[in-house]
Amino acid sequence: MASRNPSPSAAGAAGLRPQFQRLAVLGVGLLGGSFALAAKRAALAREVVGYSKSPSTIKAAIAAGVIDRGADSALQASTGADLVVLAVPVAAIGPLLRQIRLGLGDSALLMDVGSTKADVAEAARDALGKAALQFVPCHPIAGSERSGVQHAQTTLFDGRRVIVTPLEDNPSRFVDAATQVWEALGGVVSVMSPSEHDAAFAAVSHLPHLLAFAYVYAVARQPRGPGFLQLAGPGFRDFTRIAGSDPTMWRDVFQANSAEVLQQLQMFKQALAGFEAQLRQGNWNVLESLVRQASQARQDWASPSPADDAS
Numbered sequence: 001m002a003s004r005n006p007s008p009s010a011a012g013a014a015g016l017r018p019q020f021q022r023l024a025v026l027g028v029g030l031l032g033g034s035f036a037l038a039a040k041r042a043a044l045a046r047e048v049v050g051y052s053k054s055p056s057t058i059k060a061a062i063a064a065g066v067i068d069r070g071a072d073s074a075l076q077a078s079t080g081a082d083l084v085v086l087a088v089p090v091a092a093i094g095p096l097l098r099q100i101r102l103g104l105g106d107s108a109l110l111m112d113v114g115s116t117k118a119d120v121a122e123a124a125r126d127a128l129g130k131a132a133l134q135f136v137p138c139h140p141i142a143g144s145e146r147s148g149v150q151h152a153q154t155t156l157f158d159g160r161r162v163i164v165t166p167l168e169d170n171p172s173r174f175v176d177a178a179t180q181v182w183e184a185l186g187g188v189v190s191v192m193s194p195s196e197h198d199a200a201f202a203a204v205s206h207l208p209h210l211l212a213f214a215y216v217y218a219v220a221r222q223p224r225g226p227g228f229l230q231l232a233g234p235g236f237r238d239f240t241r242i243a244g245s246d247p248t249m250w251r252d253v254f255q256a257n258s259a260e261v262l263q264q265l266q267m268f269k270q271a272l273a274g275f276e277a278q279l280r281q282g283n284w285n286v287l288e289s290l291v292r293q294a295s296q297a298r299q300d301w302a303s304p305s306p307a308d309d310a311s
C-alpha cells in the first residue's frame with residue numbers, strides 16, 4: 001500500500017524510495033505503457049510487471065524497457081502487487097477485475113484509465129464486491145489517436161488533467177493515494193462523480209469523435225471521395241485527426257456512454273439544422289453571426305496545454 005502522506009511533488013523527485021513494491025500494468029498499450037514509463041521516472045515502484053492480451057505486446061514492452069517483466073495472466077501480474085492499473089478498452093475492465101479478484105491483497109490500490117466512468121464504476125462493484133472499495137476510477141485527459149506500446153511516452157501525463165471519480169465507498173486513503181500517484185506522474189487531479197464526468201466528456205470528447213468518424217465516412221464513401229481526399233489540406237487534417245483513433249476503444253466508449261452521447265448529438269443536430277437553414281435560405285448575415293459566435297467561443301476556450309488531443 002502507498003504510504004499515506006507522501007508529498008505529491010516529492011514523490012516524483014529522483015532518489016526517493018519507491019512507494020510501491022510492485023506496479024502491475026494490465027493492458028500495455030499507449031496509456032498503460034506511458035503509465036509504466038512515467039512510474040519508472042518517478043521511482044514509484046520497485047518493480048513494474050505487465051500483462052497484455054498479446055504475448056508480442058509483452059515482448060515489445062520488455063524490449064523497450066517499458067516493463068521489467070511480463071506475466072502470463074492478469075492474475076499472475078496482479079497477485080502480490082500493491083498498485084494495479086488497468087489500461088484496456090473499457091468493456092474489458094469488468095472481466096479483467098473478475099480475473100484478478102482472488103489474488104488481490106486487501107491494501108492494494110486499483111485504478112483504471114478508461115475514457116468512461118459510470119460503466120467502469122458499476123463493473124468494478126459487480127466484479128469486486130467488497131474489494132471495490134480499493135478501486136478508484138480515473139481518466140487521464142492525455143493520449144492521442146495512436147495506439148500501442150510503441151507510442152508510449154514518459155511525459156504523456158505531464159501537466160495533464162486527470163479526472164478521479166471516487167466510488168461512494170472508497171475510503172479516503174485510497175482516493176488520496178490515487179491522487180498522489182497521478183501527481184507523481186506529472187498529472188493535475190480534478191475530482192468529480194462518474195456521472196458528471198460522463199456528461200462532460202460526451203460533450204467535449206465522445207461527440208467530436210463520433211462526428212469526425214461520420215464525416216470521414218461520408219467523404220470517403222462518395223464516388224469522387226478518394227480524389228477529394230487527395231486534395232485535402234491542414235483544415236481537413238486538424239478536423240479529422242481523431243478519426244484515425246482505435247475502433248475497438250471507441251466502440252466501447254460509445255456503447256458505455258450512449259445516453260449522454262445521444263443527448264449531445266440531439267443538441268448538435270439542432271445547431272446544424274440552424275446553420276443549414278441559413279445556408280438554404282441565403283441568410284448570409286445570420287450565418288455569419290452563427291459562425292462568429294462559434295469562432296469567439298473557440299477563441300475564448302483556454303487550452304490547458306498545447307497538445308489537446310486527448311480522449
Ligand code: NAP
Nearest residue numbers: 027028029030031052053054057088114115143144147148
Ligand atoms: P491501446 O494503445 O490499444 O492499449 C490497450 C492495450 O490493452 C493493448 O495493448 C491491448 O492488447 C490490451 N488489451 C486489450 N484487451 C485486453 C484484455 N482483455 N486483457 C489484457 N490486455 C488487453 O489503447 P489506449 O489508447 O492505451 O487505451 C487504453 C484505455 O485508455 C482505454 O480504456 C481508453 O478508453 C483509455 N484512454 C485512452 C486515451 C487515448 O487517447 N488513447 C486517453 C485517455 C484514456 P494487445 O496486448 O493485443 O496489444
